[in-house]
Structure formats: structure tokens, C-alpha cells
Amino acid sequence: METGWLVLLSLALGLVIGAGFVILLHVAERRGNNAVTVASTAVPDGVDQVIDAIESAGLVIDPSNNVVKASSAAYGFGLVANGMLVRQEIKDMVAEVQRDGAPIVREVVIARGPFGDANVHLDVRAARLGSRYTLVLADDRTESYRLEETRRDFIANISHELKTPIGAIALLAEALEPASDDPEQVRRFARRMGTEAARLSQITREIIELSRLQATDVLAGATRIDLDAIVSSAVDQNHVVADARGMTLAVGGAKHVHVVGDEALLTLAVNNLVANAVQYSPDNSRIGIGVHHDDGVAEIVVTDQGIGIPEEDLPRVFERFFRVDQARSRNTGGTGLGLSIVKHIVQNHGGDIRAWSQIGQGSTFTIRLPEAGQTTAAPQGEKR
Structure with a gap:
């Protein structure tokens, strides 16, 4: 009788131990699969197609600053070389995102070409992509900056050009009263005022003409x-x-x-x-x-x-x-x-x-x- 119980106990212990081994093997297999997933350098599904489709300069970067995926615009701006992110300003943004996890938006100015004779103004956004990667998007705002600079110069030039005839007319008007008893002086000042007024009118007319020429329906x-x-x-x-x-x-x-x-x-x-x-x-x-x-x-x-x-x-x-x-x-x-x-x-x-x-x-x-x-x-x- 005792021998029978011992056999049953041995069988039960064997089943428990076997089940334990099966469970351990299953856990080990899951951990192995997770490790493979973490170590994989594959970009998350759909990101490749998005990077290829967008007009912005797009990059996907791993924790070692290796560029896993980059758009043609990213290469055009010189952000990538030998599969690495090479612009220090953007490297700093990526490091901050990897450390803190919060998205960042900054303006970055980089030299265009090897001689640095012109700058490119980029609006750069960096954010986490999953748990491993960082996504960087950069939009070229150079033309907007150029237009704004042109606008500022134009306004400054207009102010300067208008100041000359307006100032001359003001001075001549002040000189008219003391010269009221001298008809010849009055006539001379009046002629000068007429000349400056005509110049002011010409500047105004040409500024209006330039504005009209920028209309889309001019022809x-x-x-x-x-x-x-x-x-x-x-x-x-x-x-x-x-x-x-x-x-x-x-x-x-x-x-x-x-x-x-x-x-x-x-x-x-x-x-x-x-x-x-x-x-x-x-x-x-x-x-x-x-x-x-x-x-x-x-x-x-x-x-x-x-x-x-x-x-x-x-x-x-x-x-x-x-x-x-x-x-x-x-x-x-x-x-x-x-x-x-x-x-x-x-x-x-x-x-x-x-x-x-x-x-x-x-x-x-x-x-x-x-x-x-x-x-x-x-x-x-x-x-x-």
C-alpha cells in the first residue's frame, strides 16, 4: 500500500517539475523574442512610406545617432553623412528628446554649401518614435526669411526716401513767413516746394505701381x-x-x-x-x-x-x-x-x-x- 502511494507521489512530483520546466521555457522564449525586437533596427511599420512621401527633411534616428531612415531633402540640406546625423544643433535636440521624452521645436540656422556663404533657416521638430527611435522633421523657411528681410528693407527705404522731400517742404514752409516781404524769395521758395511736392508725388505713384504689379491679376x-x-x-x-x-x-x-x-x-x-x-x-x-x-x-x-x-x-x-x-x-x-x-x-x-x-x-x-x-x-x- 505504501509502495502505491510512493509511486503516485513520484508521478505527481514529476508532473509538477515538468510543468515548471515548460513554463520556464515559455518565459525564456518570450524574453528572447522581446530581446530580438529591441535589438532590431527595423523602422516601425508605415514610417518608411511617410518619410518618403513628405516634403520636409525627415529622419529616423536610433539611440546611437545612427540614421535609420532619411528623406532626400535631409541629404540635400547636409544633415546626414555616412549614415550619421552630423549637425550638432540637431544632435543636441535628439539627445534632449531621448533624455526627457518631450517633443522639441526649434529654429536652426545652418550654412548652405561648404563655403558657408549663405544660410538655410530650418524649423526643426524632434519627438520620440516608439520607445527606441527619435523622429526629426525639418522645414525650410529660408524664403520666408528672405521675403521678411526684403519687406523690412523696403519699408526702411520708403521711410528714408519720403523723409527727404517732406523735410524739404517743411523747411521751405518755415522760410516763407520771414520772407513774406520779399516777393522774389517767396517765388523761389514756392518753386522749390513745387519741385519737392512733385518728387513726393512721383515716389508715391511708383510705390503704388510696384504694389499693383505684384497682384496676381495684373495681366x-x-x-x-x-x-x-x-x-x-x-x-x-x-x-x-x-x-x-x-x-x-x-x-x-x-x-x-x-x-x-x-x-x-x-x-x-x-x-x-x-x-x-x-x-x-x-x-x-x-x-x-x-x-x-x-x-x-x-x-x-x-x-x-x-x-x-x-x-x-x-x-x-x-x-x-x-x-x-x-x-x-x-x-x-x-x-x-x-x-x-x-x-x-x-x-x-x-x-x-x-x-x-x-x-x-x-x-x-x-x-x-x-x-x-x-x-x-x-x-x-x-x-x-
């Missing part, structure tokens, strides 16, 4: 235009001043070359070029206005025999308020906006403008526009 009423009419109108607007100084406005080149655009704006552009040529050329000189066309491109060329523009200043002559000679420009009434207006008009018409100059020999400005083909229909009727 909503585009028509087919004969460039003969554009050149003729621009010459008519300048011939009185040119004749008074003994200048010759010579028109030549091809006839009946057509473009599609806004006649008033193109006339303004050519008028500004001719007016500049008259303004900065010596008396009794010759100004040429020619029209050419070739291979679908129409050109309006204005050439003068003026003082010329230094080579280093040529790339800047189309900037707002830029003047080659500040003192001479103020004496001649220039605002520094004329060529900027020309550039905007031409670009709005799908063309470009080029400048050539040599000191003491003169300058040549060339407007290039798409030529209207013989079968091109005028959108709103045809101007001839």
Missing part, C-alpha cells in the same frame, strides 16, 4: 500688341525734354512685331528706360530705341551715350531704390524705383531684362518678351 486684360505703338508712345512722352537738351531719339529695327500683354504697362516700362537714358546722358547726344525679333523672342533695345554704370553695380540696378550715384540721382529727380518697375513688368509678361554698360560710353537695356505668333488670338480684342 487679366492682356491683348495682342504691336510694339511700334509701345515705342512711339514712349518716345512721345520724352521728346519734349530730349528736344530741349538737343538730344536725338532715333527709332529703328523691325516693324509690326507683336506680343501679348498689357499695353499701358509695357509702355510704362519702355518709357522708364527712355526717360532714364535722357536723364543720364549729356546734352546733344543720341539715344537709340530699336525693335528686333528672332526665334520667337521680341526685343526692345534702348541704348544711350551716357555716363555708364560700373560693372560691380550692374547686377543691382534693378533693385528697389538702388542708385549708382546717389547725389546725381537726387539732383535729377530719380527715385530709384524706375528700373525695378521695368523688371516687374517684364517678368509679369514672361520675359526678362538685361543690362550692359561701360563707363564713359553709355548703357544698353534690352527687354526680351515672348513674341506673339501669327495665329495667336488676342484675348480681349486686338490692339494695333
Whole structure:
């Protein structure tokens, strides 16, 4: 009897021990699977596709700063090299996220290219991706910063330009009362006030024109235009001043070359070029206005025999308020906006403008526009 109980007890103990081994093996297997999962460098499901699809620079980084996945933009910005995150500012962000777990958003400025002659402004966001990885997204804000800088410069320039005629008018107004008994002085001050008021009006008008040119519907009423009419109108607007100084406005080149655009704006552009040529050329000189066309491109060329523009200043002559000679420009009434207006008009018409100059020999400005083909229909009727 006792032997039977001993057998049963032995069998029970064997079952318990066997079950224990099975449980231990199962736990060991689960721990092994978890260890494999932790050690794996695979990116979580779906992240690869997201990184490939987004326009931002996207990176997935492991705890050793190895880049597990990166978008093409990340390589373009130079954030990755040899599979490693190389920008220290972003490394610091990743380390902070890995330490504290909270997402971070910061502005990072990095040099563009090996010479560091230009900067890229990035809005960088870093956050945890699961328990192991860190996700970094960087958006390029360089263009926004450039536009903001341009806006600030424009406002500063406007303030400076308006201050000069306004200050002059205020001083002249103060001088009028003490000179009330001297009619000649009053007339002289009044003439000066008229000149400054006209200058103020011109600056205001050109600023409004620049703002209008930035509208998206500036060419909503585009028509087919004969460039003969554009050149003729621009010459008519300048011939009185040119004749008074003994200048010759010579028109030549091809006839009946057509473009599609806004006649008033193109006339303004050519008028500004001719007016500049008259303004900065010596008396009794010759100004040429020619029209050419070739291979679908129409050109309006204005050439003068003026003082010329230094080579280093040529790339800047189309900037707002830029003047080659500040003192001479103020004496001649220039605002520094004329060529900027020309550039905007031409670009709005799908063309470009080029400048050539040599000191003491003169300058040549060339407007290039798409030529209207013989079968091109005028959108709103045809101007001839």
C-alpha cells in the first residue's frame, strides 16, 4: 500500500517539475523574442512610406545617432553623412528628446554649401518614435526669411526716401513767413516746394505701381500688341525734354512685331528706360530705341551715350531704390524705383531684362518678351 502511494507521489512530483520546466521555457522564449525586437533596427511599420512621401527633411534616428531612415531633402540640406546625423544643433535636440521624452521645436540656422556663404533657416521638430527611435522633421523657411528681410528693407527705404522731400517742404514752409516781404524769395521758395511736392508725388505713384504689379491679376486684360505703338508712345512722352537738351531719339529695327500683354504697362516700362537714358546722358547726344525679333523672342533695345554704370553695380540696378550715384540721382529727380518697375513688368509678361554698360560710353537695356505668333488670338480684342 505504501509502495502505491510512493509511486503516485513520484508521478505527481514529476508532473509538477515538468510543468515548471515548460513554463520556464515559455518565459525564456518570450524574453528572447522581446530581446530580438529591441535589438532590431527595423523602422516601425508605415514610417518608411511617410518619410518618403513628405516634403520636409525627415529622419529616423536610433539611440546611437545612427540614421535609420532619411528623406532626400535631409541629404540635400547636409544633415546626414555616412549614415550619421552630423549637425550638432540637431544632435543636441535628439539627445534632449531621448533624455526627457518631450517633443522639441526649434529654429536652426545652418550654412548652405561648404563655403558657408549663405544660410538655410530650418524649423526643426524632434519627438520620440516608439520607445527606441527619435523622429526629426525639418522645414525650410529660408524664403520666408528672405521675403521678411526684403519687406523690412523696403519699408526702411520708403521711410528714408519720403523723409527727404517732406523735410524739404517743411523747411521751405518755415522760410516763407520771414520772407513774406520779399516777393522774389517767396517765388523761389514756392518753386522749390513745387519741385519737392512733385518728387513726393512721383515716389508715391511708383510705390503704388510696384504694389499693383505684384497682384496676381495684373495681366487679366492682356491683348495682342504691336510694339511700334509701345515705342512711339514712349518716345512721345520724352521728346519734349530730349528736344530741349538737343538730344536725338532715333527709332529703328523691325516693324509690326507683336506680343501679348498689357499695353499701358509695357509702355510704362519702355518709357522708364527712355526717360532714364535722357536723364543720364549729356546734352546733344543720341539715344537709340530699336525693335528686333528672332526665334520667337521680341526685343526692345534702348541704348544711350551716357555716363555708364560700373560693372560691380550692374547686377543691382534693378533693385528697389538702388542708385549708382546717389547725389546725381537726387539732383535729377530719380527715385530709384524706375528700373525695378521695368523688371516687374517684364517678368509679369514672361520675359526678362538685361543690362550692359561701360563707363564713359553709355548703357544698353534690352527687354526680351515672348513674341506673339501669327495665329495667336488676342484675348480681349486686338490692339494695333
